[in-house]
Amino acid sequence: MINQTITDKDGVKRYLITLNVNGDARTVLVKGNAILANVLRDELNLTGTKKGCELGDCGSCTVLLEGKPVDSCMVLAIEADGLEIITIEGVAVNSKLDAIQEAMINFAAVQCGYCTPGMVLSAKALLTRNPHPTEPEVREAISGNLCRCTGYVHIVEAVLAASEGRLSPGEHEYPREEGGSI
Amino acid sequence: MSRQYSVIGHSVPRIDGPEKVTGAAKYTLDLKFPNMLYGKILTSPHAHARIISIDTSEAEALPGVKAVITHKDVPTLKYGLSPARWDENIFCSDKVRFVGDKVAAVACLDEPTCYKALKLIKVEYEVLPAVLNFLTAMDDGQPRVHDEYEKNINTEIHQEFGDVAKAFAEAYHVRTDTFIGQRTYQCPIEPHTAVSMWDNGKLTVYSSTQSPHYFQYYIAREFGMDIGDVRIIKTFVGGGFGGKLEPTGLEFAGAVLAKLTSRPVRMFYDRAEMFAHNRGRHAQQMEITTGVDKNGKILVAHANFKMDGGAYTSLGIASAYYAGALLPMTYEFDNYKFDMYRVYTNLPACGAQRGHGAPQPKYAFESHLDNVAKDLGIDPMDIRILNARRENTVTPNDFKVNSCHMRECLERARVMSGWDEKKKNRTPGRGIGVSTGSFVTGAGYPIYRTDMPHASAFIRVNEDGTAATLYTGAVEIGQGSDTVLCQMAAEAMGYRYEHMKIIAADTEITPLDFGAYASRQTYMSGTAVKLAGEEVKKQILDMASAMLSLPADDLDCDDGIVFSKSREGKSLTFQEVARKHFVLKGPLLGKGVYTPPRLGGTFKGAPVGTSPAYSFGAQVGEVQIDAETGEISVLGIWDVHDCGKVINPRLLHGQVHGALFMGMGESVWEEVLFDDKGRILNPELANYRMLSAMDMPPIESEVLDTYEPTGPWGAKEVGEGATNPTLGMFSNAIFDAMGVRVNSLPLTYEKVWRALKEKREREAAERG
Numbered sequence: 001m002i003n004q005t006i007t008d009k010d011g012v013k014r015y016l017i018t019l020n021v022n023g024d025a026r027t028v029l030v031k032g033n034a035i036l037a038n039v040l041r042d043e044l045n046l047t048g049t050k051k052g053c054e055l056g057d058c059g060s061c062t063v064l065l066e067g068k069p070v071d072s073c074m075v076l077a078i079e080a081d082g083l084e085i086i087t088i089e090g091v092a093v094n095s096k097l098d099a100i101q102e103a104m105i106n107f108a109a110v111q112c113g114y115c116t117p118g119m120v121l122s123a124k125a126l127l128t129r130n131p132h133p134t135e136p137e138v139r140e141a142i143s144g145n146l147c148r149c150t151g152y153v154h155i156v157e158a159v160l161a162a163s164e165g166r167l168s169p170g171e172h173e174y175p176r177e178e179g180g181s182i
Numbered sequence: 183m184s185r186q187y188s189v190i191g192h193s194v195p196r197i198d199g200p201e202k203v204t205g206a207a208k209y210t211l212d213l214k215f216p217n218m219l220y221g222k223i224l225t226s227p228h229a230h231a232r233i234i235s236i237d238t239s240e241a242e243a244l245p246g247v248k249a250v251i252t253h254k255d256v257p258t259l260k261y262g263l264s265p266a267r268w269d270e271n272i273f274c275s276d277k278v279r280f281v282g283d284k285v286a287a288v289a290c291l292d293e294p295t296c297y298k299a300l301k302l303i304k305v306e307y308e309v310l311p312a313v314l315n316f317l318t319a320m321d322d323g324q325p326r327v328h329d330e331y332e333k334n335i336n337t338e339i340h341q342e343f344g345d346v347a348k349a350f351a352e353a354y355h356v357r358t359d360t361f362i363g364q365r366t367y368q369c370p371i372e373p374h375t376a377v378s379m380w381d382n383g384k385l386t387v388y389s390s391t392q393s394p395h396y397f398q399y400y401i402a403r404e405f406g407m408d409i410g411d412v413r414i415i416k417t418f419v420g421g422g423f424g425g426k427l428e429p430t431g432l433e434f435a436g437a438v439l440a441k442l443t444s445r446p447v448r449m450f451y452d453r454a455e456m457f458a459h460n461r462g463r464h465a466q467q468m469e470i471t472t473g474v475d476k477n478g479k480i481l482v483a484h485a486n487f488k489m490d491g492g493a494y495t496s497l498g499i500a501s502a503y504y505a506g507a508l509l510p511m512t513y514e515f516d517n518y519k520f521d522m523y524r525v526y527t528n529l530p531a532c533g534a535q536r537g538h539g540a541p542q543p544k545y546a547f548e549s550h551l552d553n554v555a556k557d558l559g560i561d562p563m564d565i566r567i568l569n570a571r572r573e574n575t576v577t578p579n580d581f582k583v584n585s586c587h588m589r590e591c592l593e594r595a596r597v598m599s600g601w602d603e604k605k606k607n608r609t610p611g612r613g614i615g616v617s618t619g620s621f622v623t624g625a626g627y628p629i630y631r632t633d634m635p636h637a638s639a640f641i642r643v644n645e646d647g648t649a650a651t652l653y654t655g656a657v658e659i660g661q662g663s664d665t666v667l668c669q670m671a672a673e674a675m676g677y678r679y680e681h682m683k684i685i686a687a688d689t690e691i692t693p694l695d696f697g698a699y700a701s702r703q704t705y706m707s708g709t710a711v712k713l714a715g716e717e718v719k720k721q722i723l724d725m726a727s728a729m730l731s732l733p734a735d736d737l738d739c740d741d742g743i744v745f746s747k748s749r750e751g752k753s754l755t756f757q758e759v760a761r762k763h764f765v766l767k768g769p770l771l772g773k774g775v776y777t778p779p780r781l782g783g784t785f786k787g788a789p790v791g792t793s794p795a796y797s798f799g800a801q802v803g804e805v806q807i808d809a810e811t812g813e814i815s816v817l818g819i820w821d822v823h824d825c826g827k828v829i830n831p832r833l834l835h836g837q838v839h840g841a842l843f844m845g846m847g848e849s850v851w852e853e854v855l856f857d858d859k860g861r862i863l864n865p866e867l868a869n870y871r872m873l874s875a876m877d878m879p880p881i882e883s884e885v886l887d888t889y890e891p892t893g894p895w896g897a898k899e900v901g902e903g904a905t906n907p908t909l910g911m912f913s914n915a916i917f918d919a920m921g922v923r924v925n926s927l928p929l930t931y932e933k934v935w936r937a938l939k940e941k942r943e944r945e946a947a948e949r950g
Contacts, residue, residue, distance in 0.1 A: 041212070045214075046205075047205070047208065047212035048204065048205015048206065049205070050209070050211075050371075050372070050420070051211065051373070052371040052372065052373065052420075052453070052867075053452075053453040053866065053867055054452060054453065055453065055866055055867075055868070057453075057866055057867040057868040058371055058867050060371055087205070088204065088205030089204070089205050089206075091204070092204050097200070097203065097204070101203040101204065104199070104203050105195045105196060105199035105200065105203055106195055107832070108193065108195075108196065108662075108832035108833055108835075108836050110196060110198075110199055110202045110203060111421075111660035111661065111662065111836060111840065112370070112371070112372065112418075112419060112420045112421040112659060112660025113198065113201075113202030113203075113207055113418060113420065113660065114209065114370075114371040114372040114420030114421060114660075115371050116202050116203055117203075117205045120203060138875075139875040139876045139878075140875075140876060142875045143874040143875050143876045144874075145875075146371060146867055146872055146874060147371070147875075148368075148369055148370055148371050148421050148423070148840075148844070148872070149421055149660045149836070149840045150836055150839055150840050150843070151839035151840050151842060151843030151878055151881065152839075152843070152874075152875040152878050153835075153836075153839040153878070153881055154832070154835075154836055154839070155875070156875060169193070169832070
């Protein structure tokens, strides 16, 4: 697959690879040990892919590789050569937010926002393969994306709502004045 | 019901939502600057060792390395929270005191070169015996972590209120229990990061911080600069929970490296380094004795605590005081004694984690109270309702409580959870527990000694009136302060939320605010914002008065419309009035400032725990225990809060969920573990066992319709208070299910299984 390499004066080999990111073919020269998350962030300036642990634990760096959610800190860039990658920057089309993104905002499923890109992509992958998931299926699909802020309550609610095409809780979901129960 | 408002009280979408869901939001680690270098800190591999020598020559010779610094290159001034306890240096010079203590730093062309350079720095250590157990740290013969602190005592507190001896003598029943709380870590998902750069003798630091002003103060102090020459800019922050409140060393080291190289330097901690830097919840031994009358009314309590401070003071002197200060909050009793030793160990320093000092003591007290209730044959809910604090009361340690609906929280939680029904119809292996909590609405005294106001803000209305920008030093770290403060600004101005913009937490542009800690911003920053908005509104009404030829006191402004209160049809838009104001008078500005009133008593430590208002809450949880495996299934959690006027219901409930989630992790799973050399065994999110979406049980949260008379529109705290009841609630639910008590956190499956096994063996032995 990888057919072009260049070796520098110190003997370090670099690979010329093409990443199909959000519909654009991007050709980059990377070392064999270059991590996909770093190439996306540092070479292509796609910093919506977050780094939280670099161990595959937190899921902040989730991207879709051929439609499947992966931790891009656990993928070598050369492994992604020629493959289709969707990052968070590729989810909204022409500033039109995806249903999941819209629901995440309207249901207050976003707090600090650091896990949000990965969360959106895991949910996107779920709804693409299973448009009407159950709550346990939603929880399982986002279980690789750790969030320290929300307790996942509003996130699960938002993903389920998005799957039903319900993008906003509506004015009366919480009593107007004092919050009430959920 | 209190009145309806146009902007506050509504779940408006977050102002930063679109940037966060599209990946456009830039966090500090996402920032790049021309010519930028990458920096890393070299830390100690030993828990306690003398530094014999440091040789940086090989590292300096490595191509791509632009600077290497040690203690010789940085100011030697110690820093920390309290002048009496300044004990931390930018880099260690004589000794290292924990695995992870800062020794040197490098700035390089790229990150991989940094790691190579760190390996080339040769540090010769003489390894010393280490203090790893806080329970024996004060014993004779233990090594000293800091030479100047005898018996490793960092903080010693002895407070007594009322007549403790007399009350114990007169009590119908006296009981003592001892509990252990574990060390936990905040685990924000975003790593600590700082980008430092110099321009013409002035320093700019982009930082993931909860308090730009506090960083600005300490950086200026450390480098002997004028505060005005240090600019701290907060970018988007990926969570803090207390861990990003104090300087990390990245700012100090980055500033020196940036100066030496005349280039911007970006430094960060990776996940393991974050765990090593720590500043999370202290491990704590808590002995509690109470005396009650025959009805279960608490007459007196004695809290006798010992805390593992780790190697430095950090914010821990406040944690130590908080541990005892907030204990008499949810229940009324007049006689109270608090003894505390916070000791140094050769482990990472502990600091302020959500609920600062309060959750573990609350766990101990609430577990103990259930034991007392069992002794007396009283229902746990009834003993709490009997003792619940009432409004307009004063705690034995001189905290004045205004609004307080503790009893109503309990009564509502009783109904929501089906408490009485569940207590009557027992299912084997199933248990239900209740606990209470309370927290400050901002600290009554500033984070460092100063007479500055605690919060300030100003608003600039755009020239044509189509937008307004709020300038505040308040710090959005995810809790939603940017959104809530814009709602409050719009409400006070009579304007619309949709037209609000915000510039926050840049010390060169925004006015002083102490930042995101002690659950202070909605109340304190909010009060300043409200005043700023009201100042704008007054000018709008004055201008409209001239335009409409009506007296200003006949006019009001709401939701972007200025109208006559007495004559229908006489109205103008906010926009046209604001435009006219600019044309005739120039910029339309409003400013506000907040300083708390003088609060609290005069005894030593009296300021810690003072607050203009306190939140209250009750939680009930139901669990099912598998006797064979010890596995705990959480069937449901019901939370009821008294947090005053709610500004944004959805964001508020999000705070409750998050606080409960963090408390649940601390209750059953989370713990920072060490080996016998003081090295962290589980510095990863997976092995630390942070909860995933699959672990979270159903939660029902409710807020009562309450009003805090001193708060902006009646608002008070929520963000941290909801963590306080959770640990005790789990302890009591598990106790109820098993009939035996596990006396230490976390209440792991293994401990539960073991407790049940021992109970079975005991019962078998009794049967003979």
